[in-house]
Amino acid sequence: xxxxxxxxxxxxxxxxxxxxxxxxxxxxxxxxxxxxxxxxxxxxxxxxxxxxxxxxxxxxxxxxxxxxxxxxxxxxxxxxxxxxxxxxxxxxxxxxxxxxxxxxxxxxxxxxxxxxxxxxxxxxxxxxxxxxxxxxxxxxxxxxxxxxxxxxxxxxxxxxxxxxxxxxxxxxxxxxxxxxxxxxxxxxxxxxxxxxxxxxxxxxxxxxxxxxxxxxxxxxxxxxxxxxxxxxxxxxxxxxxxxxxxxxxxxxxxxxxxxxxxxxxxxxxxxxxxxxxxxxxxxxxxxxxxxxxxxxxxxxxxxxxxxxxxxxxxxxxxxxxxxxxxxxxxxxxxxxxxxxxxxxxxxxxxxxxxxxxxxxxxxxxxx
Amino acid sequence: xxxxxxxxxxxxxxxxxxxxxxxxxxxxxxxxxxxxxxxxxxxxxxxxxxxxxxxxxxxxxxxxxxxxxxxxxxxxxxxxxxxxxxxxxxxxxxxxxxxxxxxxxxxxxxxxxxxxxxxxxxxxxxxxxxxxxxxxxxxxxxxxxxxxxxxxxxxxxxxxxxxxxxxxxxxxxxxxxxxxxxxxxxxxxxxxxxxxxxxxxxxxxxxxxxxxxxxxxxxxxxxxxxxxxxxxxxxxxxxxxxxxxxxxxxxxxxxxxxxxxxxxxxxxxxxxxxxxxxxxxxxxxxxxxxxxxxxxxxxxxxxxxxxxxxxxxxxxxxxxxxxxxxxxxxxxxxxxxxxxxxxxxxxxxxxxxxxxxxxxxxxxxxxxxxxxxxxxxxxxxxxxxxxxxxxxxxxxxxxxxxxxxxxxxxxxxxxxxxxxxxxxxxxxxxxxxxxxxxxxxxxxxxxxxxxxxxxxxxxxxxxxxxxxxxxxxxxxxxxxxxxxxxxxxxxxxxxxxxxxxxxxx
Numbered sequence: 001x002x003x004x005x006x007x008x009x010x011x012x013x014x015x016x017x018x019x020x021x022x023x024x025x026x027x028x029x030x031x032x033x034x035x036x037x038x039x040x041x042x043x044x045x046x047x048x049x050x051x052x053x054x055x056x057x058x059x060x061x062x063x064x065x066x067x068x069x070x071x072x073x074x075x076x077x078x079x080x081x082x083x084x085x086x087x088x089x090x091x092x093x094x095x096x097x098x099x100x101x102x103x104x105x106x107x108x109x110x111x112x113x114x115x116x117x118x119x120x121x122x123x124x125x126x127x128x129x130x131x132x133x134x135x136x137x138x139x140x141x142x143x144x145x146x147x148x149x150x151x152x153x154x155x156x157x158x159x160x161x162x163x164x165x166x167x168x169x170x171x172x173x174x175x176x177x178x179x180x181x182x183x184x185x186x187x188x189x190x191x192x193x194x195x196x197x198x199x200x201x202x203x204x205x206x207x208x209x210x211x212x213x214x215x216x217x218x219x220x221x222x223x224x225x226x227x228x229x230x231x232x233x234x235x236x237x238x239x240x241x242x243x244x245x246x247x248x249x250x251x252x253x254x255x256x257x258x259x260x261x262x263x264x265x266x267x268x269x270x271x272x273x274x275x276x277x278x279x280x281x282x283x284x285x286x287x288x289x290x291x292x293x294x295x296x297x298x299x300x301x302x303x304x305x306x307x308x309x310x311x312x313x314x315x316x317x318x319x320x321x322x323x324x325x326x327x328x329x330x331x332x333x334x335x336x337x338x339x340x341x342x343x344x345x346x347x348x349x350x351x352x353x354x355x356x357x358x359x360x361x362x363x364x365x366x367x
Numbered sequence: 368x369x370x371x372x373x374x375x376x377x378x379x380x381x382x383x384x385x386x387x388x389x390x391x392x393x394x395x396x397x398x399x400x401x402x403x404x405x406x407x408x409x410x411x412x413x414x415x416x417x418x419x420x421x422x423x424x425x426x427x428x429x430x431x432x433x434x435x436x437x438x439x440x441x442x443x444x445x446x447x448x449x450x451x452x453x454x455x456x457x458x459x460x461x462x463x464x465x466x467x468x469x470x471x472x473x474x475x476x477x478x479x480x481x482x483x484x485x486x487x488x489x490x491x492x493x494x495x496x497x498x499x500x501x502x503x504x505x506x507x508x509x510x511x512x513x514x515x516x517x518x519x520x521x522x523x524x525x526x527x528x529x530x531x532x533x534x535x536x537x538x539x540x541x542x543x544x545x546x547x548x549x550x551x552x553x554x555x556x557x558x559x560x561x562x563x564x565x566x567x568x569x570x571x572x573x574x575x576x577x578x579x580x581x582x583x584x585x586x587x588x589x590x591x592x593x594x595x596x597x598x599x600x601x602x603x604x605x606x607x608x609x610x611x612x613x614x615x616x617x618x619x620x621x622x623x624x625x626x627x628x629x630x631x632x633x634x635x636x637x638x639x640x641x642x643x644x645x646x647x648x649x650x651x652x653x654x655x656x657x658x659x660x661x662x663x664x665x666x667x668x669x670x671x672x673x674x675x676x677x678x679x680x681x682x683x684x685x686x687x688x689x690x691x692x693x694x695x696x697x698x699x700x701x702x703x704x705x706x707x708x709x710x711x712x713x714x715x716x717x718x719x720x721x722x723x724x725x726x727x728x729x730x731x732x733x734x735x736x737x738x739x740x741x742x743x744x745x746x747x748x749x750x751x752x753x754x755x756x757x758x759x760x761x762x763x764x765x766x767x768x769x770x771x772x773x774x775x776x777x778x779x780x781x782x783x784x785x786x787x788x789x790x791x792x793x794x795x796x797x798x799x800x801x802x803x804x805x806x807x808x809x810x811x812x813x814x815x816x817x818x819x820x821x822x823x824x825x826x827x828x829x830x831x832x833x834x835x836x837x838x839x840x841x842x843x844x845x846x847x848x849x850x851x852x853x854x855x856x857x858x859x860x861x862x863x864x865x866x867x868x869x870x871x872x
Contacts (some may be wrong), residue, residue, distance in 0.1 A: 055482035058437065062474045065444055069467035072448065076459020076535075083448025083455075084787035091798050094445050095805060101438040102809060105430065105485075110816055151784035152689065153453050153534065158789055302791075325460040325538075332541045333464050340471035347479040354487050 007330035008320040011074035014337065016285035018067035023180070023277040025060035028270075029053040031185020033100060033125025037118070039189055039202040046118070047364050048199050050107060052192040055355050057104055059348065061097065073333055077155070077323040078292035085143065085158025086135060089165055093128045100124030133177025136284050137170035141229045141309040142296025145316045156295070156316055161302035168307055169229055172221040179214035180277040186210055187270040194361050207269065208261055214276060215254055222247070228308045232296065236312045239289035246282035253279055293318040377795040378450045378786040381802065385442045387761065388806045392436035394760055397511060397558065398565020399429045400504035402592065407500040411493055420825035421585055427820050430485050435813055437478070439806070454775055454785035461527055461538045462517055465545065469513035477506030511561075512554055519550040521776050522767070523618045533688055536779060548618050552610035559607050560763065562600045563722065564756040569593035570729050572821055574749035577736050582824045590733045590749070594726065601722050608719075609662065616663035616671065619777065621701060622770035624674045625708035627659050628652065631673040635659035638713060643706040648675060650709070678702050688779045698781065703772040711765035718759035725752045
C-alpha cells in the first residue's frame with residue numbers, strides 16, 4: 001500500500017474518531033439541554049442542569065468544529081458537497097449551535113430574558129441533536145447527484161431538495177441519534193446532580209426510558225435498513241462486515257449499560273451509555289467505506305421525495321481514494337494532529353478533573 | 368433588485384454580514400482577554416480585595432463578549448462549505464489544514480480554559496487559575512494566527528502548484544504556504560489593532576466610572592492600564608502598518624494603486640482626503656507627492672504602476688489558472704473597486720491619527736483625575752473612544768478584502784466562481800434575513816448585559832461577604848453575620864447576577 005492510500009484511510013478513521021468524540025462529549029450536553037425543561041421545574045433545579053453542562057459544553061462542541069475542519073482539510077469535495085447540498089439543514093444546525101452557546105452563558109446572568117434563554121437553550125440543543133442523525137442517514141443510503149458548472153469549474157452536486165432529506169430512513173436515523181443523546185444527557189444529569197435532588201430522580205427515570213427507546217429505534221432502523229436500503233447498495237460497500245461487528249458492539253454496550261443502571265452505579269451507567277453512540281458512528285463509517293458520500297439514483301429536483309433509495313451510482317460517488325487532499329497536505333495534518341491531539345486530551349483531563357463529582361447543593365448559587 | 372437573483376452577489380452579502388458581525392466581537396475578546404490576564408496577574412501578586420473585584424469584573428465582561436465571538440465563529444467555519452463550495456474544493460488542499468489546526472490547537476485550548484475561568488475560581492489554586500486566564504488569551508491569539516495564515520494565503524498564495532486539470536491548488540511546501548509573504552505583517556498589524564481596541568475599551572469603562580463619580584479608584588486604575596497598553600500598541604502600529612503596506616506594494620500592486628487612486632504609472636503620492644471618479648478614471652485629492660513611494664521603498668522617486676496601465680493589460684488567460692479556459696466577464700479588467708478601497712484606506716489612516724489624539728485626551732483626563740478634578744468633556748470623549756479603533760479595524764479589512772477583488776485567491780481564482788452553485792437565491796435570502804434577525808437579537812442581548820455589568824461595576828462587598836459567610840459557616844454565633852452576607856449577596860444579584868437572584872423561589 002502506498003503512503004497516500006494509508007493516509008487516506010487514516011484520515012477517514014480520524015474523522016470517524018472525531019465524530020465519536022463529538023457524540024460522546026457533546027451528546028450528553030445536547031441531551032441535557034433538551035431535557036432541561038423536563039427534569040428541572042424550580043429555578044434551583046434549572047441551575048443544577050446549567051451548572052452540569054456550563055463548564056464543559058464549549059470544549060465538547062469543538063469536537064464538531066474539528067471534525068468539520070478535518071473533513072474540509074482531508075476531503076475538501078465531501079465537505080463542500082455536503083455542507084452546500086444540505087444547506088438549509090446545516091443552517092438550522094448552525095443557528096441551534098449559536099443560540100444554545102449563548103443561552104448557556106447568558107441565562108444565568110440575564111434574569112430579565114430568562115424565559116427567552118431557556119427556550120432557545122432547549123430548541124438550540126434539539127436541532128443539532130436531531131439533524132446530525134438525519135444527515136448521517138442520508139449519507140449512508142447515498143444521495144442524488146448532478147454535475148454543475150460555474151465558470152471553468154464543473155463539479156458533482158447534491159441534486160435532491162430539502163424535503164427528500166427527510167426521507168423515512170433519515171428520520172429513523174435522526175430519532176435513533178436523538179435517543180442516544182437523550183440517554184446520555186439523562187445519565188450525565190444523574191451523575192452530576194445532588195443525590196437526593198428531584199433532578200436526579202427524574203433523570204434516572206428518563207435514562208431508563210430513553211435507553212429502551214434507543215434500542216427500539218435501533219431495531220426499527222436496522223429492519224428498515226436490511227429490507228429497503230441495503231439491497232440498493234449491491235456489492236459496493238466493502239466495509240459491511242465491520243458494520244455488523246459494530247452493531248454487535250451496540251447490542252452488547254446497551255446490555256452493559258442496562259446492567260449498570262440496574263446496579264444503580266451512576267458513573268458506570270454514564271460511561272457505558274456512550275458505547276451505543278460510538279457504535280452508531282462505527283456502523284456509519286464502516287458501511288460507507290471507502291465512500292465519503294455515495295451517490296444513489298434517488299429522485300432529483302427541489303420538491304421530490306422518496307421512501308426507498310435508488311440503486312448505487314458508483315461512478316459518481318465521492319471516495320477517499322479520488323477525493324482526498326494530496327499526500328503532502330495529509331502528512332502535514334497528521335503531524336499537526338500528533339502534536340495537537342495529546343494536548344486536547346490533556347485539556348479534557350484537566351477540565352473534567354476540576355469539575356469532577358456531584359454538584360453540591362451549596363454551589364448551586366454560583367452560576 | 369437584480370442582485371436578489373444573483374447567487375454570487377447574495378453569497379458575498381451574507382459573508383460580509385456574518386464576518387463583520389463576528390469581527391465586532393473577536394477584536395473585543397482578544398483585546399480584553401489580555402486585560403483579564405493582566406488584571407488576574409496583578410491580583411495574584413497583591414491578593415488585594417480591590418484587585419480581586421477588578422479581575423472578577425473583567426472576567427465577566429470578557430466572557431460575555433467572548434462567547435458571542437465563539438458562537439458566530441462557527442458560522443464562519445461552516446460558511447466555506449455552505450456558501451463557498453467551489454472555493455473550498457479549489458483551495459481545500461491548502462486552506463483546510465490551517466482551519467483544522469486552528470480547531471485542534473487553538474479552539475480546544477481557549478474553550479476548555481474558558482470553562483475554568485468562568486466556573487473554577489474557587490475550585491483550583493490561584494496559580495492554576497492565573498495560568499488558565501493566560502492560556503485562554505493565548506488560545507485566542509493562536510486562533511487568530513491560524514485564521515490569518517489562511518487569509519494571507521488567499522492574498523499572497525505561496526507554496527502551491529496548480530493541479531494538471533487546473534481544478535484545484537495543491538500544496539507543495541507547507542512552510543512556504545503558512546509563512547507566505549503577507550502572514551507575518553498581517554498578523555502583527557491585525558493583532559496589534561485588536562489590542563489597541565481592548566485598551567480603548569478599558570479606558571472607556573474607567574472614564575465612565577470617573578464621570579459617574581463611583582468606583583473612582585478602579586476608574587483611574589483602568590484608564591492607567593488602558594493608557595499604558597494603548598501607548599505601546601499605538602506606537603508599535605507604525606512599524607507593523609509599514610510592514611503591511613510594504614507587502615501590499617510588492618505583492619498586490621493593483622490594491623496599492625487603488626488605495627491611493629493612482630491611475631498613471633509614476634511615483635505614488637499619499638492622499639490626505641480625496642475622491643475617485645471611476646467612470647472618468649481620475650482622482651481628485653489633497654496629497655503629499657511621492658510619500659507612498661517613500662514609505663514603501665524609502666525613495667520618493669520609485670515608480671509604481673497605475674490602474675490605467677494595469678486594467679485589461681493582462682488578460683485573464685495570461686494567468687496560469689485561466690490559461691486555455693473561456694474568459695469570464697467577471698474579470699473587471701483585474702482591478703478592484705477603486706473608490707471604496709481609496710476611502711476605506713484613508714479613513715483608516717485618519718482614524719489612526721485620531722487614536723493618537725485620543726490617547727493624549729485620555730492622558731489629560733487621568734492627570735486631572737489624579738489631581739481630584741473631573742474633566743467631563745475629556746472623560747466623555749474617552750468613553751466614546753473605542754469607536755475610533757473599531758472603525759479603523761473594519762475599514763482596514765475593507766481595504767484588504769475589497770482591494771484584492773476580483774480575486775478570491777489572488778491571481779488564482781475569481782470571487783465570482785467561488786460560491787456554492789447548488790444553493791439557490793431563495794435559500795440565501797431566507798438565511799440572510801435570519802442572520803440579520805438573529806444577530807440583531809444577539810447584539811441587543813450583548814449590549815444590555817455588558818452595560819448592566821458595567822453599571823454593576825467591580826464589587827468589593829460581594830466577595831468579602833461571601834468569604835465571611837464561608838469562614839463563619841457552622842459557628843452558631845455567626846447567624847447574624849451570615850444573614851448579612853446573604854443580604855449582601857442578594858443586593859449584588861439585583862444589579863448583577865449571582866444566581867441566587869434568579870432563584871427567587
